[in-house]
Amino acid sequence: MKTIVELKDATVQVNNGFDEVKTILDHVNLTIYEHDFITILGGNGAGKSTLFNVIAGTLMLTSGSISILGEDVTHLPAQKRANYLARVFQDPKMGTAPRMTVAENLLIAKFRGQKRGFVPRRIHHYQEEFEQLVQKTGNGLEKHLETPTGLLSGGQRQALSLLMATLQRPELLLLDEHTAALDPKTSVSLMNLTDEFVSGDKLTALMITHHMEDALKYGNRVLVMKDGKIVSDLNQAQKQEMTITDYYQLFD
Missing domain, CATH: 3.40.50.300 (P-loop containing nucleotide triphosphate hydrolases)
Structure with missing residues (x-):
């Protein structure tokens, strides 16, 4: 093992x-x-x-x-x-950036740990991927990809934190x-x-x-x-x- x-x-x-x-x-x-x-x-x-x-x-x-x-x-x-390592905290506010949208938070998690230069983020390229990803939560997050994370409910925000923590395995x-x-x-x-x-x-x-x-x-x-x-x-x-x-x- x-x-x-x-x-x-x-x-x-x-x-x-x-x-x-x-x-x-x-x-x-x-x-x-x-x-x-x-x-x-x-x-x-x-x-x-x-x-x-x-x-x-x-x-x-x-x-x-x-x-x-x-x-x-x-x-x-x-x-x-x-x-x-990845960590999901007790406080829903700990794992996400409140002023950034759900999609922007996911984009950060997608490229976590990778070297990034000053290039266009091209977030629209990942729209379909992110929609399919957040549908797994079953709590309506797919309707809020453009919503600032700080406006989500605690449950939605914690589900997003979990998605972000597991995106890179x-x-x-x-x-x-x-x-x-x-x-x-x-x-x-x-x-x-x-x-x-x-x-x-x-x-x-x-x-x-x-x-x-x-x-x-x-x-x-x-x-x-x-x-x-x-x-x-x-x-x-x-x-x-x-x-x-x-x-x-x-x-x-």
């Missing part, structure tokens, strides 16, 4: 301002394999967001190492890891509680779309969620974090035997 990301004894310590050092990621060992769809559960302060940040490079390890596709990226900043897709800010109906719709993209396109994804039902329903692995550690790593077979009550007991 191809290894996409590997963390070895990944540790992050911070000074809390009172000359005390707090460990927020505690010697985490994790291997993410190609086509894994891993859901991550844990209470506040469990280390979920810290884990995402050290993988993305927005937070550096105090000790330990991280590699992506066999390359040691422990000391590489976020911009150097962007060629491997990242080696690893980070889904950072990406349904948390949405109403229940829109959240279910976006999760169905997420599963369609991840499973249908055979992407590798890591998803933080507070919804136990989503952890049961989606993905092939479940990680449970507590106090900066991974306390459970359940495979597909173990996951299928679990109930929501079982998941709650993992937090005890």
